[in-house]
Amino acid sequence: MQVLRKSLQRGVVLSTGTFLVYEAHKLISGFAEVHASFKVEEVIEQADYLYGSGETEKLYQQLLQHKNSDDAELLWRLARASRDLAQLSSTSAEEKRQLAYEALEYAKKALEKNESNFAAHKWYAICLSDVGDFEGIKTKIGNAIVIKEHFQRAIELNPKDATTIHLIGIWCYSFAEMPWYQRKIAATLFATPPTSTFQEALHYFHMAEEADPNFYSKNLLFLGKTYLKLNNKKMALLWLSKAKEYPAHTEEDKQVQKEALELLNSI
Template structure:
């Protein structure tokens, strides 16, 4: 009996070791594919990790971020929302299992931004409130991470750019209109840019914010810099094209 138990334990240990090695290789491959601008294939790698280790921290938040990214590229609303719901599911699980993870809070802040697009009324406002909470929490946990500062920049921008009807709805559910301005948006984007000068989307969003602040010269400066930056993410070429069109418009 002891020999059988020992054999079973040895076999189980070998299986666990094999799975751990597989997971490590899959995670490494996923990161390589992301760097190679192949988000869909990278996403599939992280899903394979979750088949082996459903609670894997890296795979959960990476799958959430990539599902959001992939969904955002789709024109079909139903398919797009399906990706967004999947992203929210993975972000929620990551946050439940790892509440002190800055990555999990960042993933949730991004996912809630997508959820807000599918929502209205009180649910919309609740999502908006939670976006800022998770971005702020991500900064508290990792002040050197550029990503939550970018989320804050977008949050301040969108709140400041709301129409009168939506501003009224936000004020109703908040109790008072939140402290938001294009100045705060620019400050958050500038902080994100200082932490990661190679993140292309910061340049485009900062240019848009400067334009709102009637700082056209600074906006044009950002857009010119944008054109010379190498693509680091799959969406970067599209972002550069948007920047080129905005540059032409502001330079006219």
């Protein structure tokens, strides 16, 4: 009311009609801006709550209403939700494929809206990797360099995000472990095919632990697996034991415990 009263006082110098149109437009525009800003924050808060609660389908449906948004924070969350829905065992093979491409489009749009958003880079890289599973070895290897570049850009923008650092470690581990026939295909298709070493993978897995100690059972497992690849059984035992003892909060944690135990028994 005070804002309106001040506006009315200023309006004396304007004609009545001009004043009413001008002030109504100004007030409505101001309220609309505040409301739009508040709404985005509210949607993000609700989305993060649903994500933390594991409400995958509900989260996807909620965020899908905002697929035409210009907000990168909403779009990368929608990309993540689409991907998470694709990962569910109840999702059909055709739906998995559709959701993978959908997720990539949302992540791409998030990047277009805000190139400085670390999560947009992170989820674009993850979704691009997923799509490679449907397009064959040539596309997958061809995308690999782009994927690593986006992970590295995400880390530059947020050096404390342990998950992204872990994912670069997985990237390195995968190429260090690449079978000879895939290396041969890569060498014939690309002048300089992507390569890595177990030492490089180890560097990133340790870097992830430094950023956020004990944050993820799979990082502990891969520290153990990488040390095994490097024939350091003492360190492999240490990290595999940590992975085995990690509290199982998710299905993935249970799978990690199982694999860690099998590897420990094989040493």
